[in-house]
Amino acid sequence: MEQLRTHIEKIVPLSDEEFASISSCFTYRKYKKHQFLIQHGDTVSYNYFVLKGLLKLVYTDDGGKEHIVGFAMEDWWETDFPAYYQSKKATMSLECVEDTEVLCLSLEDYRKIVSTHPKMEHFFLEKAYMGFIAAQQRIISTMTTGIKERYEQLLEKHPSLIQRVPKSLLAAYLGVSRETLSRLPL
Amino acid sequence: MEQLRTHIEKIVPLSDEEFASISSCFTYRKYKKHQFLIQHGDTVSYNYFVLKGLLKLVYTDDGGKEHIVGFAMEDWWETDFPAYYQSKKATMSLECVEDTEVLCLSLEDYRKIVSTHPKMEHFFLEKAYMGFIAAQQRIISTMTTGIKERYEQLLEKHPSLIQRVPKSLLAAYLGVSRETLSRLPL
16 A cells, blocks of 8 residues: 555655545455456446556447557556546446556545545545646647657657557557558657 | 636535635636637636637647647636646647637636635536546547547537537637538538
8 A cells, every 4th residue: 555655645745544544445456467447338436546567448439449548557547537437337448458456446435535535635636637638638649740759759758658568559549550550660 | 706606616515705715816807809818838827717708729730730629618717727737838829719708817826725715626626527538538539430420529519619619610629621621511
């Protein structure tokens, strides 16, 4: 749990009692590569904090083609957020790219944390702002930038992610075929 | 200010005293069609709550082409958020599509509001989550859906927006030329 505490305390300092109360709301789970944390159509029970490993958030279109909405590795949060927060069925799936360990937070426990520790709303607000900024920058990048430049931006921003993610998944994230990505002078 | 109170109270109930304290942090401004609230390269002083009118948030690429990142009309918030929140120079511009009235909130006053009224963090957190969900859905829609379907989704979600926005701006939002949009069987 020390990893979670370090992560939260980058934004909000906590006493030992506060952290004990907050951490009691999380449950630890371990998954093997290729296992699903969320499957399309499921009820989404948890938001996941990644302790170790790598996840992909996937939207599958009507033709069965997989589009990668996002990756998540150590210290990132990931879930089908609209389904989690609005208690709807999942429209995306969340799958392990590597063996992965997570801390799971249910919506009920999330609400308990923010009502018991109002300063944790500040923590989640910072995370939400950063998520919004990243999503908006991805929209702008998709509208204005070629695949090569987007690959290079990703490499600059998250060098370790690029090393760990298979090229076929990178292609599905960038919205090109594996062949097109291979042909780029990278 | 009653419009702002109704807007906030959809999420967080306020006493008269609380609302008086919060509303004193906003300043009213009125702009004419084509006026800029933010210009690329500016310091971004405010987040804007739209009372009346219509704004476009624009990213201009190196070739001088305008891409519309978002629109904002009555009861929407808009700014160059990364520049506002991280005190950087604007990479986008915010311009009036119609004569527009706004309430302006500086970052300093935002911080004053959330520190004096912690429940307002809950209000801004809800807004941030909805902004993140909308941005993520736009990413998915761009990856998976054709222009015609995206136009129809926009029409379904925001019918009044479609009526008010000139077709050339809709094209710049959807990422196609005005001519391509005209040729679609809409």
